[in-house]
Amino acid sequence: MITIKDVAKAAGVSPMTVSRVVNRTDNVNSTMRKRVLRAVEQLGYVPNLSASKLRGKKSTHWTIGLILRDVANPFSAELHRSIEKSLRDSGSLTLTASNDDDRDYARELVMTMRAHQIDGLIIAPPPGNQSYLGAAAETGLPIVIVDRPSDFEQIPSVISDNYDGMRQATRHLISYGHRRIAYLGDEASVPMTARRDGFLAGLQEATIDTTEAIIRLDQFDPIQARETAVSLLESNNPPTAFIGSRNRINVAIIQALRATKRSEEIAMVGFDDIELAAELDPGMTAVAQNPILIGQIATAILMDMLENNRVQDQSVVVSTRLIKRGSGEISRTQPL
Known part of the structure; x- marks a missing residue:
């Protein structure tokens, strides 16, 4: 079994230097570090971090x-x-x-x-x-x-600040004249209920009654959400804007808007950014988490x-x- 002493001998350094390199401390110069790493690779040395923990040494290798x-x-x-x-x-x-x-x-x-x-x-x-x-x-x-x-x-x-992010998204759509906004989401988790509450708060701040909006809180599946969006778009009193509550629902709404050829006349904001959102036409306005x-x-x-x-x-x-x-x-x- 290869030991730290074998590595030190092969690299021409002290066992302490090998230990510092293996433990990724900063007080070893680059030349010495390369020599040690080369010896580690050639000998196939694997440090036993579990053994260090068992010996009671304070470890930063978690x-x-x-x-x-x-x-x-x-x-x-x-x-x-x-x-x-x-x-x-x-x-x-x-x-x-x-x-x-x-x-x-x-x-x-x-x-x-x-x-x-x-x-x-x-x-x-x-x-x-x-x-x-x-x-x-x-x-x-x-x-x-x-x-x-x-x-x-x-x-x-x-x-994430799910509540305020959704509140801002709602107020953003309202600032463009939208009142009949369709919200597609669910209430299965605390983040999702916070987003729902943020949407309702945005409506309330603009004195828009919830009966003017369209609220669907049973949208767990993207396929279901796409069907819901298409149905709303084809209704006698369709929404003028959509808000998607998470990325897969956002994709479903985008698909529905494309299928009904309404992408350029119906507004949409999605909570959660999605890959290639900027490449869409129009690009998807999003509430981005960090x-x-x-x-x-x-x-x-x-x-x-x-x-x-x-x-x-x-x-x-x-x-x-x-x-x-x-x-x-x-x-x-x-x-x-």
Whole structure:
């Protein structure tokens, strides 16, 4: 078995220098670092980080569990990359999984990751009871929740300002003369109910009665949302604007507008930006979340909990940004 002393001998340096390179400390010059890394590669040396932990040494090589809703989702994918990048410089490792918004599966994933001796956890929990996270936190596992508020004081959270983002989107459409605005969404999670409430607040601030708008809160599936949008567009009293509550619903609305050839006369704003949104004609006006910043903040909080062995009691709300690209800037054409 190759040891750190073998690497030191091959590189012509001290074992302490090898340790500093392997642990990614900054006090080794680039020439020395390259010599050590070359010897590590030639000898096939693999540092035993678990052994260091067992010997009681303070380690910055953490193993972090990361459980997101769906790593294929654009928001989750950016969040994943942000957290992974934030952890990279410390030499830490992420174990990543999707919970598919299934609470029982999320609980199983937490148990499995704990069995693999994770040092901390960042999770976007499915809707519903978070008692399994509270129980894990009680054992001393540092946990940070993202994209959902926390049910527990000892578990910090980092979330988007879903309420104000949707309120601003609604007021934006109203500023272009729209009153009959169709909102397609659901109430399955706290972020979604916050977006619904933001929409209603935007209407109320403009003294628009909810009966003037069209509110559909049963739109869980993109295919269903597309059918709903087409049906509304073909009705006797169609909306003059749409608001989509999340990225897949946004795509469904865009498809419906294209299918009915109404893309240039019916306004649309989507909550969550989508890939190639700027390439559409017109470009999709969007309420953009900031998954990169959410990931950076969540990682920083977790690292502070790990390195200083303390419980964080905080909730961070990250602002959204309205990106105007054309679809949300179409003025109302129907008479009052």
